[in-house]
Amino acid sequence: MRVTASLEVQGAQELEEAVEALSVYETELRAWMSQWFDHAVLQGLVRPPFLLDEVKARRLEGLFIAGLTPGEGAQAFFGVAH
Numbered sequence: 001m002r003v004t005a006s007l008e009v010q011g012a013q014e015l016e017e018a019v020e021a022l023s024v025y026e027t028e029l030r031a032w033m034s035q036w037f038d039h040a041v042l043q044g045l046v047r048p049p050f051l052l053d054e055v056k057a058r059r060l061e062g063l064f065i066a067g068l069t070p071g072e073g074a075q076a077f078f079g080v081a082h
Contacts, residue, residue: 039070
């Protein structure tokens with residue numbers, strides 16, 4: 001029983017650490033997306049309300065992961081393709 005309880009505690013701690021790490025990523029992504037949207041509106045690339053569906057959200061997250069600034073992300077997302 002003690003081994004099982006110990007494993008459960010260890011598993012819970014690992015899960016908590018994973019959730020905390022995800023929270024940092026999500027916090028950074030949300031901040032980036034907020035700046036991205038503000039930039040896009042200021043540049044006249046989009047007007048509120050803007051609905052973000054699953055496909056657009058994945059594309060936007062890809063721009064974040066690639067390391068683009070919010071301004072670069074707005075141009076890449078809304079700009080004219082060459």
